[in-house]
Amino acid sequence: MNFRRLFYGAFIIFSISACKVKPDTLFTLLPSQQTGIDFENKISDTAAFNILNYLYYYNGGGVAIGDINNDGLADIYFTSNQHSNKLYLNKGNFQFEDITDKAGVKGNGNWKTGVTIADVNGDGLLDIYVSEVGGYKSLQGRNELFIIWRFFNQKCAQRCKRR
Ligand SMILES: [Ca+2]
Numbered sequence: 001m002n003f004r005r006l007f008y009g010a011f012i013i014f015s016i017s018a019c020k021v022k023p024d025t026l027f028t029l030l031p032s033q034q035t036g037i038d039f040e041n042k043i044s045d046t047a048a049f050n051i052l053n054y055l056y057y058y059n060g061g062g063v064a065i066g067d068i069n070n071d072g073l074a075d076i077y078f079t080s081n082q083h084s085n086k087l088y089l090n091k092g093n094f095q096f097e098d099i100t101d102k103a104g105v106k107g108n109g110n111w112k113t114g115v116t117i118a119d120v121n122g123d124g125l126l127d128i129y130v131s132e133v134g135g136y137k138s139l140q141g142r143n144e145l146f147i148i149w150r151f152f153n154q155k156c157a158q159r160c161k162r163r
């Protein structure tokens with residue numbers, strides 16, 4: 001009798017622990033292997049340049065989201081303080097492609113602080129404006145405006161006529 005109770009008790013505990021409980025959250029973290037996004041804003045301080053001599057050292061880079069090729073899917077641009085910025089094209093189904101080199105938008109300064117995506121020249125295509133720091137200690141940079149051209153996506157060439 002005791003063995004039977006022990007068996008059923010163990011079975012119930014095992015059954016409950018084996019059930020996958022859906023987390024009670026609004027968001028789900030997707031792994032970079034699935035999304036293709038592996039951006040990280042890595043910062044390496046030195047004795048000559050760090051939080052002690054640059055108050056904004058840990059203020060971070062930036063991120064902007066916009067449909068740069070007008071395919072209806074939101075694309076993502078990340079700025080890295082000390083390394084290459086990244087532009088990820090949304091391929092759908094939460095999968096992205098790093099097109100930074102192909103698009104020529106990695107940024108040239110050695111301290112990028114933020115980004116805005118907006119149609120600056122009014123041609124119907126979103127452009128990328130990167131904020132950079134220059135003229136302070138070893139920081140050399142100037143804000144950069146990347147105009148997205150029509151050849152980027154043939155679909156857009158038909159929908160994004162110059163106004
Ligand atoms: Ca898009």
Ligand SMILES: [Ca+2]
Pocket residue numbers: 118119120121122123124125126127147148
């Ligand atoms: Ca534009």
